Amino acid sequence: MPRPMPLSMPVSRILTALSATVCLAAGLAAAPASAESRPASAESRPGTLGELARKHHKYFGSATDNPEFTDAAYLLRLGSEFGQTTPGNAMKWYATEPARGVFDFTAADQVVAFAKAHRQKVRGHTLLWHNQLPAWLTEGTWSAAELRAILKNHIQKVVRHFKGQVIHWDVVNEAFNEDGTYRESLFYKTLGPGYIADALRWAHEADHHAKLYLNDYNVDGIGPKSDAYYTLIKQLKADGVPVEGFGIQGHLALQYGFPADVQQNMQRFAGLGVEVAVTELDIRMTLPATAEKLATQATWYADYVKACLAVKKCVGITIWDYTDKYSWIPSVFPGEGAALPYDENLRPKPAYYSIKEALGG
Structure with a gap:
């Protein structure tokens, strides 16, 4: 999970529409416009990424952040x-409970209100993560009983506040190391691996309708880390724990190659009976960007979208903000960037058009 950071109408039709407007303004009677001269309907205009994804019964969204x-x-x-957005930082623990028992939803409410105003779905991110925790939590000394109480209170207060407004929660984020062993976070060291099942149960108690996810990076293809999640989710399902989704972050880099088995990996999780979502997709490169690198990036974006489209239970894709202007990449990976489908001037790049084509636009 990243650290804090981030349709043209033919000219002839435009002229026809302007001419008709002038005639009407002058009070002149005009014959009905021919089919050729009518403005394009919503159905005939090129769709947005969100609209195109909905035709496949999926969403296509972008993360955002309050600045x-x-x-x-x-x-x-x-x-x-x-058609969907994720608050990049506003729902994390440091933002929502900056002091013990003192909750602040101002920033998160702003993002949710924007999404609601624009009829967008919202993914909640994230209830439990080893990073971006408030100092009062990380600097405290807690018994297992104390930390369980703190964790349950935090999860349930946050989930209840957004009940009915969030479709998915990334309940536990980045629980495993690259080799598939448990990450030794504050929660794991104090509570053991059972904290994951507890967190899912507590979130479900607070909102029965939100789908509950485990989310991580470097789990695009089949390997030790994604295997660990596969084993865990299979066991959680067998134990009746309400885990309903697996979030594949999808932070790729051109220098490391494309995960050719991403569709196969998505399908095996779908076979466990859980949804799959691509939750934080971006594809970075070593700068400067070149036409060749941008073309490769465009192909990778399209291939990732096609993989999701091929898996019925892959419910949607979220890019980790849509423009290089607000990307988290340069601050974390010096010398790298240009990771998103829009450039720093909000202009679409080849990746935007490849995504659109993959979605059928």
Whole structure:
């Protein structure tokens, strides 16, 4: 999970529409426009990414963050192009419970209100993660009983606040190391591996309708880390624990190659009876960007989208913000970037068009 960061009408039709407007303004009677001269209907215009994904019964969304809400041009595209959004940081523990028992939902409410106003679905991210925890939690000394009480209270207060407004919760984020062993977080060291099942049960108690996910990076293809999640989810399902989704973050880099078995991996999780979502997709490159690198990036984006489309239980894709202007990549990976489908000037890149084509646009 990233650290804090982030349709043209033919000219002839435009002229025809303007001419008709002038005639009407002058009070002149005009004959009905021919089919050729009528403005394109919503059905015939190229669809947005969100609209195209809905035709496949999936969503296509973008993460966002509150500092971006001062950028009107950015918000215009965020609200019009995408069918879903994820608050990049506003729902994390440091933001929602900055002091023990003191909750602040101001930033998260802003993102949710924007999504609601634009008829977007919202993914909740994240209830439990080893990073971006408040100092009062990480610097405290807790018994297992104390930490369980803190964890349950946090999860249930946050989930209840957004009950009915969030379709998915990333309940536990990044629980495993690359070799498939448990990450020795504060929660694992104090509570043992059972904290994952407890977190899922507590979230389900607070909102029966939100789908509950485990989420991680470097789990695109089949390997030790994704195997660990496969084994865990299979066991959780057998134990009746309400786990309903697996989130594949999808932070790729051109220099490391494309996960050719991503569709196969998605399908094996779907076979466990859980949804799959691509939750934080971006594809970075070593700078400067070149035409060749951008073309490869475009192919990779399309291939990832096609993999999701081929798996019925892959319910949607979220890019980790849509523009390089607000990408988290350069601050974490110096010398790398250009990871998103729009450039720093909010102009679509080859990746945007490849995604659109993959979705049938």
